[in-house]
């Protein structure tokens with residue numbers, strides 16, 4: 326049976342114009358795994374409130390980071406696809422969860438090449454309901470409706486895979502070589518705390534009181550397979566171990582919160598402010614929830630984050646690029662694909 330690979334990332338608007346940003350945000354935020362409230366409440370919130378103001382504001386932000394070839398997230402994902410394709414013998418397609426490069430088009434491209442067995446790779450190191458889960462659910466719906474004979478398997482979250490940790494750590498080491506920094510902040514995309522509880526397969530894992538130094542995330546539990554918070558903290562711990570970082574010279578925070586519900590804490594913007602106010606003059610920041618640079622890293626961190634740091638007296642603010650098309654990262658993906666191919670039983 327012919328095999329193929331589908332890489333799936335989040336997606337971006339078609340252009341940084343408010344009408345395209347509105348269309349994209351409408352699809353994204355109406356996903357019940359992103360804004361997980363009943364349909365009537367989501368419709369009221371998204372269509373009645375958020376889409377009336379946010380698209381204009383987000384379009385301004387997108388304009389600051391947009392490249393000649395398009396959205397950085399899309400351009401970098403396409404470059405990644407090309408590099409992975411050079412390393413494996415099967416067709417590699419690329420799709421996005423939201424926007425024009427749909428999962429249906431990605432699967433169709435593979436089917437048109439005769440593919441019958443697909444290895445789907447959500448481009449997220451950590452599992453979250455709003456990322457990995459929504460991709461897998463939609464891919465299965467599309468399969469059932471349009472490609473019932475297709476067999477799809479997927480790569481689980483790879484946050485603690487030693488090869489991934491090595492790729493991430495080496496990329497941090499390379500980009501910070503020769504730079505002075507007193508603190509390295511690991512900033513992950515946030516999610517509402519409620520999402521963590523919903524993904525808890527044991528129903529008793531995350532304690533709401535464990536806001537910052539989370540004991541539950543350090544205690545072995547089957548819940549960790551789906552605990553975004555645990556998986557983020559593990560990435561920080563494993564990278565710190567690999568790079569031999571001294572205690573108190575690094576920490577974890579969560580960015581990009583939206584709305585008024587409590588999200589994972591501590592928040593990145595407040596952490597940057599606190600670090601600057603505490604006398605740290607040089608800091609570096611890495612964003613391991615994103616494998617491709619995007620709005621959230623290029624604008625929210627590299628521009629807004631730096632501004633906050635300077636406002637409170639900070640001097641040097643160094644942003645570590647995402648893995649993007651890093652050779653070790655490409656090799657990691659190619660190795661997972663070849664491993665899958667070797668272990669896949671022909672159906």
Ligand SMILES: C=CC1=C(C)c2cc3[nH]c(cc4nc(cc5[nH]c(cc1n2)c(C)c5CCC(=O)O)C(CCC(=O)O)=C4C)c(C)c3C=C
Nearest residue numbers: 335336337359383398453455456514516583614619620621
């Ligand atoms: C309730 C809202 C959101 C949740 C939950 C959420 C989770 C989540 N998102 C990413 C990765 C990305 N998000 C990006 C942009 C973005 N995210 C939200 C909202 C939620 N994300 C919004 C409204 C936006 C759009 C921009 C804005 O208006 O601020 C992006 C960048 C996309 C790009 O085009 O560059 C990424 C990537 C993760 C990993 C995650 C949960 C773990």
Ligand SMILES: [Fe+2]
Nearest residue numbers: 514515581621
């Ligand atoms: Fe997001």
Ligand SMILES: [Fe+2]
Nearest residue numbers: 531539541542
């Ligand atoms: Fe936890």
